[in-house]
Each structure stands twice: as C-alpha cells, then as structure tokens.
Amino acid sequence: MMGQIIFFCLFALAIVVFARNARHIYKNIKLGKAVNRSDRPGERLKLMLLVAFGQKKMFKKPLAALLHLCVYVGFCIINIEMLEIVIDGLFGTHRVFSSLGSVYNGLIYAFEWLAFAVLFSCIIFLIRRNALHIYRFGGRELKNWPKTDANLILIAEILLMTAFLFMNAADFKLQQLNHPAYHHAGAFPVSQFLLPLLPESTSTLIGIERFAWWFHIIGVLAFLNYLPISKHLHIILAFPNTYFSKLEPKGKFNNMPAVTEEVKVMLDPSLPPPTGEVSRFGVKDVQDLTWKNLLDAYTCTECGRCTAACPANITGKLLSPRKIMMDTRDRLAEVGQNMVKNGDFQDDNKSLIDTYITREEIWACTTCNACVEACPVNIDPLEIIIGLRQYAVMEESQAPASINAMFGNLENNGATWKYAQADRANWTNQ
Numbered sequence: 290m291m292g293q294i295i296f297f298c299l300f301a302l303a304i305v306v307f308a309r310n311a312r313h314i315y316k317n318i319k320l321g322k323a324v325n326r327s328d329r330p331g332e333r334l335k336l337m338l339l340v341a342f343g344q345k346k347m348f349k350k351p352l353a354a355l356l357h358l359c360v361y362v363g364f365c366i367i368n369i370e371m372l373e374i375v376i377d378g379l380f381g382t383h384r385v386f387s388s389l390g391s392v393y394n395g396l397i398y399a400f401e402w403l404a405f406a407v408l409f410s411c412i413i414f415l416i417r418r419n420a421l422h423i424y425r426f427g428g429r430e431l432k433n434w435p436k437t438d439a440n441l442i443l444i445a446e447i448l449l450m451t452a453f454l455f456m457n458a459a460d461f462k463l464q465q466l467n468h469p470a471y472h473h474a475g476a477f478p479v480s481q482f483l484l485p486l487l488p489e490s491t492s493t494l495i496g497i498e499r500f501a502w503w504f505h506i507i508g509v510l511a512f513l514n515y516l517p518i519s520k521h522l523h524i525i526l527a528f529p530n531t532y533f534s535k536l537e538p539k540g541k542f543n544n545m546p547a548v549t550e551e552v553k554v555m556l557d558p559s560l561p562p563p564t565g566e567v568s569r570f571g572v573k574d575v576q577d578l579t580w581k582n583l584l585d586a587y588t589c590t591e592c593g594r595c596t597a598a599c600p601a602n603i604t605g606k607l608l609s610p611r612k613i614m615m616d617t618r619d620r621l622a623e624v625g626q627n628m629v630k631n632g633d634f635q636d637d638n639k640s641l642i643d644t645y646i647t648r649e650e651i652w653a654c655t656t657c658n659a660c661v662e663a664c665p666v667n668i669d670p671l672e673i674i675i676g677l678r679q680y681a682v683m684e685e686s687q688a689p690a691s692i693n694a695m696f697g698n699l700e701n702n703g704a705t706w707k708y709a710q711a712d713r714a715n716w717t718n719q
C-alpha cells in the first residue's frame with residue numbers, strides 16, 4: 290500500500306509540474322504577433338504526417354535517419370508499456386495486461402527488440418557526437434549546456450532501456466523459479482541473455498526487479514519534466530510546428546502591410562492617408578516575431594543541419610542559423626521569466642538584436658534559404674534574420690556601407706548602380 294501511495298504522489302507531482310511548465314511555454318509562444326496558419330488543413334496534415342511522423346527530411350542522411358527512427362519509434366512504442374506500469378503502480382498489480390495471453394507475449398517480444406534498438410542507436414549517437422569530428426556537432430553555440438543536454442538525454446535513454454531489460458530479465462528468472470508473485474507471462478528474446486548475470490537468490494532478484502521498475506518509471510517521469518528545458522521538446526513540438534509550416538514558396542518574402550499602404554498612397558495621392566500607428570518596423574526583440582517564429586525556436590533540435598548547409602557558415606562567417614534559433618529561444622525564456630517575476634514585461638535593457646544576435650551575423654546571410662530547406666522540422670531561421678535586418682534599416686538606418694551605397698543609388702538614380710538615369714543607355718554607343 291505504501292508503494293502505491295508513493296507512486297501516486299510521484300505520478301501526480303510529475304503531471305502537475307509538467308502541465309505548469311507546458312502552460313508557461315504556451316504563454317511565451319503567445320507573446321508573438323498574429324499570423325494565420327490555419328488555412329488548407331488537409332495539406333497541412335499531410336505535411337505533418339510526412340515530415341514529423343514520417344521523418345521525410347531526415348532521410349537525406351539515411352544512416353543517421355535510420356538510427357533516429359529506431360530511437361523515435363522504440364521510445365514511443367515502449368512507452369505504451371508505461372500504461373501497464375502506471376496501472377500496476379496505482380493498483381498494486383503485477384503485469385496487469387498479461388491476461389491478454391499471446392498478444393501480451395507478442396507485445397513484450399517486440400518491446401524487447403525495440404529497447405535493444407534504442408540502446409544500440411543511443412550508444413552510436415553518443416560515440417558519433419563525442420568521438421567523431423562531425424562539422425555540425427561543433428560550433429560555438431553547441432558548447433557548455435547544449436552539449437551536456439545532448440549527452441545527458443542519450444545517457445538517460447541508455448539507462449532507461451537497460452533498466453527495462455534488467456527488469457524483464459529478473460522477472461523472467463523469477464518466473465522460471467516459479468515464484469508465486471511472478472506468474473508466467475511475456476516473451477524475453479533480449480533480456481534472456483542477461484540471466485547469467487543475475488543472482489540465484491529470490492529476494493535479491495525481487496530487489497533487482499523492483500529497483501529496475503522504480504528506476505524506469507521515475508526516469509520516465511523525470512524525462513517528462515526535463516523536456517521543457519531541453520532541446521528534446523521537439524519530440525512533442527515537431528508535430529504542431531510542421532503542421533503550421535509556411536505553405537507558400539520558401540523564397541517568398543512577406544510584405545509589410547504598413548509599408549505597402551504608405552507606398553500606395555505615395556503613388557496615388559487620391560487614396561486616403563494610412564491609418565493607425567505602426568509600433569515598430571522589423572524585429573528588435575522576441576515580441577516583434579510571430580508566434581510561429583517562437584514555436585520554431587522551441588522546436589529546434591539543435592541538429593545543425595541548417596548550419597552545415599549555410600554558405601555563410603561554411604565560408605567562415607560568424608552566422609549560424611542554428612544559433613539564431615537557440616538565441617531566440619533563450620531570449621524568449623528570459624522575457625517569459627521577466628514577466629512571471631514582474632507581472633508584466635519590465636525593460637531589462639536587452640534585446641534579441643545586439644544582446645543575443647550581432648549585426649555581423651545578420652548581415653552575413655545570403656538569404657539563400659538553404660537552412661530552411663535543410664531543417665528536418667521545417668524551421669525558418671531566415672524569417673527572423675530578415676526581421677532583424679528590417680529593424681536595423683527601417684528603425685535605425687543602420688546597414689553596412691555597401692548596402693547604404695545601394696540605397697543611395699536607388700534614391701538618386703532609381704537603380705542599384707551609381708549611374709544617372711540619363712546615362713543608362715551609354716553602353717549602346719560603344
């Protein structure tokens with residue numbers, strides 16, 4: 290009974306804390322400006338099924354995709370078994386679904402192989418990330434916590450799967466010893482190989498089985514609450530993020546409605562003057578981004594596929610689209626904490642531009658869209674970069690000298706070049 294009470298308290302606490310953190314993230318995302326992404330639901334659903342569920346874009350790198358698929362499918366399916374663990378924990382039963390007979394045996398058989406696949410893939414990922422010098426796993430933004438975060442989660446998954454297999458192995462051995470509390474149930478194609486490692490003593494075996502059981506459930510509940518502070522939040526957010534993807538061609542820039550209105554009035558003075566105040570042109574801080582940009586930031590897996598495809602980064606420039614997303618998320622978390630602490634946002638003399646993302650970074654972008662194309666969860670770092678540039682140009686008149694020269698030419702000559710309009714056709718006289 291004491292075990293059931295402890296289990297109930299831990300389970301309830303984990304759910305309550307997770308719900309509170311999820312609400313906090315939802316509120317942060319809602320700080321973004323409105324953008325309509327609810328059109329064409331059928332197309333969106335198809336995109337989500339292909340990109341998030343089917344992991345279509347991951348398969349541009351087949352080996353990594355296959356290992357990732359093992360972790361993803363394995364982890365999701367094995368957690369179906371969590372249902373049994375939760376029921377057993379709450380009602381003090383043992384392998385409550387074993388009454389399903391051969392169906393149950395088949396499920397445990399599949400779970401064991403999947404657990405092995407997850408274990409194997411995580412070990413390979415750990416070696417690949419730490420021992421091999423893969424370009425996209427480097428970069429200044431991936432030092433300290435992001436590196437620890439990536440390793441921690443792989444180690445956690447290895448430990449969880451190991452606990453799962455040892456739990457089954459001890460259970461299987463107790464079944465073989467005909468212990469009355471461990472009736473014959475399940476099939477153990479992987480954990481049977483662990484039997485020689487286990488002791489013969491019944492009480493020690495029960496201790497190992499119970500320890501692995503508690504370790505597994507506490508580990509999963511801890512993992513649930515680790516998600517909101519980790520890049521692994523993508524296992525949940527990848528689905529809404531791909532659903533709300535931009536459906537227009539990737540290279541299409543959004544017009545700024547306030548500017549369009551101004552230009553129309555300049556071209557046609559008979560139109561009424563624009564109404565309403567524009568609070569800010571472009572993006573200075575996270576509140577100037579759309580909610581989809583902010584959802585993007587929380588969804589980023591820090592995989593670095595965008596950075597590895599970025600011509601600016603490859604040629605040694607400071608820009609890394611992955612860092613743009615990570616900086617946006619970090620600043621958003623900071624703004625969210627500021628609001629929780631003060632009730633409303635209090636100016637902290639910081640902003641996304643300059644405090645987090647430098648001018649050198651934003652002006653290094655070639656707007657080629659390679660990062661958007663490469664991202665396995667349809668994130669758009671370019672939209673944020675463009676917004677920051679718009680702010681620098683339209684609010685501060687600050688642009689690199691070469692771009693200022695082009696603006697001057699546009700103003701004076703109606704073209705990007707420095708030649709007067711009257712001289713444009715001179716080349717025909719050569």
Ligand code: SF4
Pocket residue numbers: 595598599600601602608609610653654655656657658659660661670671
């Ligand atoms: S759009 Fe900019 S950030 Fe993205 S890949 Fe091209 S140069 Fe890099």
Ligand code: SF4
Pocket residue numbers: 588589590591592593594595596610611614663664665666667668670
């Ligand atoms: S933006 Fe996309 S490609 Fe880039 S690191 Fe994040 S998830 Fe990976």
